[in-house]
Amino acid sequence: MGWAVLLGAAAGAAEPVAASPEAIAFFEKKIRPVLAESCYKCHSVEAKAQGKLKGGLFLDTREGVLAGGDTGPAVVPGKPDASLLVKAVRWSDPDMEMPPKHKLADSIIADIAKWVEIGLPDPRLGPKGSAKREINVAQERGFRSFKPLAAGSPPEVKNAAWARSPVDRFVLARQEAAGVTPSAPLSREKLARRAFFDLTGLPPSPEELAEFLKDQSSDAFPKLVDRLLASPRYGERWGRHWLDLVRYAESNGYEFDAYRNGAYHYRDWVIRALNADMPYSDFVRWQLAGDKIEPGSYDGAAATGFLVAGPYPGQLTAKTEERIRYDQLDDMLSTIGSSMLGLTVECVRCHEHKYDPIPHPDYYALAAVFGKTVHGTQQHTPEKEAAKAELDAHRATLGTLVAALRKFETEQLPARLEKWSQAAVPKPAPDPRWQTLDVVEVSGTQAILESKPDGVVAFVARPKLDPKAKPANDPNIITYTVVAHTFQKNIKAVRLDAIPDKKLPKSGPGLAGDGSFNLADFSVTASPANAGNKAAPVKLKLTPGQARFAEKEMPVANAVDANPATGWRAKDKPGVENSAAFAIQGGFPGFDGGTVLTFRFDFRADAIGRLRLAMTTEPFPPQADVIIGPPAPQVADVFAGGADFQHLRELRAMLDGKLVDANRADAVRWLSRFDEPSKKVFNAVADHARKVPQPKPAEVYTAVSGGRDVFLLRRGEVDSKEGKATPGFIQVLATKEPGRWLAQPERDPRIALGDWMADSEGGAGHLLARVIVNRVWKHHFGRGIVATPNDFGAQGAMPTHPELLDFLAGEFIRGGWKLKPLHRLMMLTAAYQQGADANVQNQQRDPENKLLWQMSSRRLEAEAIRDALLSVGEKLDTKMFGSPETAVESPRRSVYLRVKRSELVPFLTLFDAPDATRSIGDRGATTLPTQALTMLNSPFVRDMAGRLAKRALAKGATPEAAIEQMFLIAFSRPPTAAERAKFGGYFLKQKETMGGADPNLAAQAAEKAFAATCLVALASNEFIYVD
């Protein structure tokens, strides 16, 4: 259509086509619904298609209205009284009363007149008779999936004795109507196996089976169901079902398929939430907006991983960025639609939904909910409780150790010291100009520091910032405080060494990318160690000092100029030790009873990664090194000479005085270098104190703020924007005004979305419940009441038991959206506990078993096959949660294997595990020769067969007994007589071919032959098909 046509159409109008947004809103709200509801039946393209078009009049485009039908133009814009349409709806002409059966309400008629009067604002473009399907949202609310839950009570049945629960009456009523009869109950062994696999994805062990069989009470099975629901394996099993729906993977997909280290927290959250039986409504809310419901929390971030689990390209360019952003939104929307609502919304990205009543703008209203949501990572502490418990335990242990130390100090130290001093006291080395200080305490702001036994202070990590804490005065300043003690007098100088280390950037010694640091201020404060000494602390006066290396503009003097704006730095010396020495002006005499030296470092942005402190009591600068006059003293000499620990001199200084309570702690510190018992008790404290458990922050891949406004895109193309979209919901599922959920001004639209979704009064709650209830039913009965679990729309399957679906959904909501009671409700039915009778009449009347007259055996999912193999081979490791296993040989449950989109686990994909790009509601179960090859030849399956053989042989000494054990382990039942004979014969035959006739080889051949026998069991249908 060219401009001429558009202009031509507009020429006849009192107002151009481009009407104001208010006018369009008026049309959308007041006029379109009326036209759709009352006129389109006879005056639209659809009516024409159905042969119902009347009077050649199309009211489904603006041009159609203007062109009119057989009696001429329907409307004269601006002139309601002259317009046929208005006359017709007013019923003023008896020959033309529209709609013919019921006159419209006066208010509606007035709206139509007003619409004509203001110039017919109408966005429905296109020539007469060209309109797309018009969606009548109000009418579509009556569709089976959108209408409110029916409050039907369970029907009456003839065979009331069969029904164990109301659910059974729904099932049986339909069977009776169709003339089919239910199957006999399953044997108890098989029922247990079914329940174990259904709820935990693992077979019962022979012991678990025996325990159940022993319990002959009438509630034995309900108790078993409760036990299984309480098992942590439940969350792993049903978590995996959920992960299918949400295209869960741990990598980007596309170009380089970059791995998302923090993605697995979502998987863990799902498993935890299911194990805790979190109400499903909250389960949904948290996935949509956990980060908004509980800002800053680990759980919130982990849950919202749902939104961002989809594929996303690692490489973007300006050309593709915007389109990919809409692709990303589409991924979120289509996943939400399929997994939670059973609706295909992605079609609506480009046009009105072809089958379901979802208009184009609904899509963009939903998209706008996520307008400020993008992929990202956050740092969180996953296990706060565990971290706290760990810290408490650490403190308790430390308390015990310190008490022991104190006891040692009072009871044994004097004797040890005496003994040591009476032995030949070692002399200090002749030339240790510097005494390395033993660090007593260390702390940092914006830095976690650790004191090492060799006097080194090491940077460990930056602490996680508490978002609620007040920001530091200058966030660029990082402060270290290091405390040492001395009993010596006349301290002449202090020294600082910055030590390189391979773990630091460019090997350090600084933490900057280039290995440098920037020391803005450095100071030393001396205070008395003995509380009895009331002398005031003294800030030592340091000379400008000397450094090994410094930039010209950033000399070491900057560190002691009391100006935080200037600093000492040496940028081009990565990986090389740097040092500075500062003389104390006039020397420091030292306090009686000992001195506490507090060294304070203020770094600008980049701190030192590893440092060591020393002092000297010898003349400084060293006498011999003094050079009179310029040039400046030779720097190298200042740092020359050996370095020794301070301990020996401290002890010598201390021995001159007296051991009093105030210096006992230091005394044991000094003595620990020379005396074994002191060392033992002192180090026990020091070593333990060093190991303060730090909360381990982990990267969580989650939704973070970002993104731009969302626009409505014609045909889904980013170059065809049609105005900004505002958050809203799917209209057909909103019988209340959107303000009900969005109203509060600060309400995050994602929280509102979750509330709308779970609102069964005016929102989508009834559909949300139907969809999840149907999924649970599907996993228990092999087929959903709606056989298309991801499609509850018009194209989806008709429910086989619509009243039952609504009953279950209603019970579910009334029970607080709890899944575990729902499992019970389904499993404690006669229908669930059926076997599969060969019933020819049933077969003829209902060949697809839609009426549930039997429970067909079902193939296990890939993960359950792998887990069951590990389980029977007694190799399964039930460790839960955490970083995914990268090795496919891992003995952990399959749900913990890594899901990298480009490198899926071959064993799992072979058995139909999804490729994690889209929501999968029904995996299907294919049968392929390559699966058979895996069961026959793969080292994994053969290994498990060998392990099963050993396990069975350990319990059954004879081949007969071992075969019985093999059956119990692999099939959860004893063998029949015929099977005993068959497997026994097979074992003997295999043994023969493996050299069993040779007495020297017999034992080995028997074991090998039994492994071969077990392989047949594992490869057989009974192992992976559960009745």
Add this chain to the structure above:
Amino acid sequence: MFNHHTPGGLVLPTRRKFLQQVGQGFGSLALATLLNEETRAASALNPLLPKRPDFAPRAKAVIWLFMTGAPSHMDTFDYKPELQKRSGQVLPGSDPKTGFFTTSGKILKSPFGWQQHGQSGTWVSDILPHMARHVDDMTFIHSCYVKGNNHAPASIELMCGTNIPGRPSSGAWVTYGLGTENQNLPAFVVMHDRKPRGDDQIWSAGFLPKTYQALALDARRKEAIDNVLRAKDETDEQQRSAIEMLRDVNSAHAQARANQADLNARINSFELAYRMQTAAPEALDFQSETEATRKLYGVGEKNTDTFGRQCLIARRLIERGVRYIQIFAGRGTGGDGSVDDVPWDGHDNIETNHRSCAAATDQPAAALLADLKARGLLDSTLVVWGGEFGRTSDSQGSRGRDHNPHAFTIWMAGGGTRGGGFHYGATDEFGYKAVEKKVHVNDLHATILHLLGLDHEKLTYRFNGRDFRLTDVGGHVIRDIIA
């Protein structure tokens, strides 16, 4: 054409074969009815059994030589004299953001010599002397374009119809639509060296049942198919008795569970697996070819060994009834700085890069055409050659070319294509954009499906409430290139 040999005395139901033979005495309608009946009953057992196409196919099989990393059309098959003349000048209408990085906006001429070849007088650059000898068997589409401008999205688009992952690839669709002639081998085979950018997503079965997924053969691995070899400590006799025992045990199990076709299908799958153990290694055993044949493909030569082996194996698979083969040509001859997972990606230096990649792939691709033709297989085998997009006419840096989704050349040969060196569509005078008879991936797929006897609008699969097609919502059969 190929015999279903059945080693070890296991018997596959050969009712279909029987019907085919008997059917020659019936009217073709009767045969069709019988086959359809049989297909319906049998497809529950095995969805891979051959299915009837929508109409008479021109091609039975496809071999797609995927030039990973995207060759430059202006340096291979799309000769642009204007480009040669105006090298260094500003490229009219150039957009420095067309590619993936940023380009100079200045024309870069092809560094290669160009000659006309064959009866058709088709221009081919000098780096492809072997393929140049077959231009008269080829049909060139010069006006291809895609939407994705990076390797993975464009490769996904070229294989799956849209650049969003999760849709089934063309090979999976074709297998779904047609089944396979040889149950002892996989229907859809992918061969690669280092995996191309995008990996398995490119040949994914998407939401189709995994029955239709590709078997990927990694040229770097000795045991090409997982678990295809019997365990070392097991004899054939032992394994056969295991399979017989399984059939016995499984039959008893199935008997107690009437009407569960999947149980019976699984019983059969073990017998198929047993046969695959022999059939697959036999099909992949290129060493059994004559020395002349191996030499033709360049097998054993340093530069061409990998791709030569892959092309030769492709021919062997086609002979044995495999339906759809894609070879992702990996690595050039080395030393040119190219990246193994996108070898043709000549960002830095188009000359050294393309010389190297051409030297690794030209002879084997030509050999495949020659060999198929000599064996009378070319008529029924569609060979497709091309990359995931083209390259820019202006330079990236001084000697490289960036990605160009707006234009590239694909050639096809055999399988009912027109041939004769026919040229379809065209780019502008610099090769910068496709301008004449533009061909999108959907059109390409529609045409390939058509040649295989499938109507691209009828080949649908319902997933999450929508009937999906390989051609999404587009696709027109390019009638002009069909013989």
